[in-house]
Amino acid sequence: xxxxxxxxxxxxxxxxxxxxxxxxxxxxxxxxxxxxxxxxxxxxxxxxxxxxxxxxxxxxxxxxxxxxxxxxxxxxxxxxxxxxxxxxxxxxxxxxxxxxxxxxxxxxxxxxxxxxxxxxxxxxxxxxxxxxxxxxxxxxxxxxxxxx
Amino acid sequence: xxxxxxxxxxxxxxxxxxxxxxxxxxxxxxxxxxxxxxxxxxxxxxxxxxxxxxxxxxxxxxxxxxxxxxxxxxxxxxxxxxxxxxxxxxxxxxxxxxxxxxxxxxxxxxxxxxxxxxx
Numbered sequence: 001x002x003x004x005x006x007x008x009x010x011x012x013x014x015x016x017x018x019x020x021x022x023x024x025x026x027x028x029x030x031x032x033x034x035x036x037x038x039x040x041x042x043x044x045x046x047x048x049x050x051x052x053x054x055x056x057x058x059x060x061x062x063x064x065x066x067x068x069x070x071x072x073x074x075x076x077x078x079x080x081x082x083x084x085x086x087x088x089x090x091x092x093x094x095x096x097x098x099x100x101x102x103x104x105x106x107x108x109x110x111x112x113x114x115x116x117x118x119x120x121x122x123x124x125x126x127x128x129x130x131x132x133x134x135x136x137x138x139x140x141x142x143x144x145x146x147x148x
Numbered sequence: 149x150x151x152x153x154x155x156x157x158x159x160x161x162x163x164x165x166x167x168x169x170x171x172x173x174x175x176x177x178x179x180x181x182x183x184x185x186x187x188x189x190x191x192x193x194x195x196x197x198x199x200x201x202x203x204x205x206x207x208x209x210x211x212x213x214x215x216x217x218x219x220x221x222x223x224x225x226x227x228x229x230x231x232x233x234x235x236x237x238x239x240x241x242x243x244x245x246x247x248x249x250x251x252x253x254x255x256x257x258x259x260x261x262x263x264x265x266x267x
Contacts, residue, residue: 017179021209042240049211099249102219103226109216112248116212119247 059085089128
């Protein structure tokens, strides 16, 4: 039995805010080639952008000597995206953002990136790298999921 | 590749005759947009500005840091007794704003005419 075919695309980003848009464009192009509907491509772009921003800001701590790896693996009906940084990974998931608490100053206005990632893709997992390096977030978006 | 946010203010009247400040944004809304978003809002005269519309028609990209700036604007507006609504968001960002709960504090409209009519 032959393995399902998959295609891999890799991008290496500098640790500079704004370069997440390169990963967004690449993910968008791959998803279009796979036939994803426009609404799901928009979901993917936001999730990939937030993953890259986290990698740049928190993983690599804005250290411009480091880079962020983005690996897209396109299967027959699934697109997997890994965003890899040189951080130690996250210790625990932050609480779901609460707009009422934010509006009343009980919670900072930021801290929505991971929530958006989880809400917009079909799977999201954060993996801490061995010896505190090469941590990654793995996102999966499926072609059969209907656009909302 | 610094993101650039454009912002300017138009002063209009609603069909009911109320003065409305429209903050029109363009480009990206990200962490570098603080001055464009909050600076533009804070330059509005507080005593006379009670109704504010945020126009996202020209915005290409909003990330979570940009959303946080919008929330900071809403906090300041709530404390000043101002009403804020928004229009011109794409279907995707309408969904994102709804997901994070912004719609509890700022009604979203598809376009300027519908937003003005609701004020």
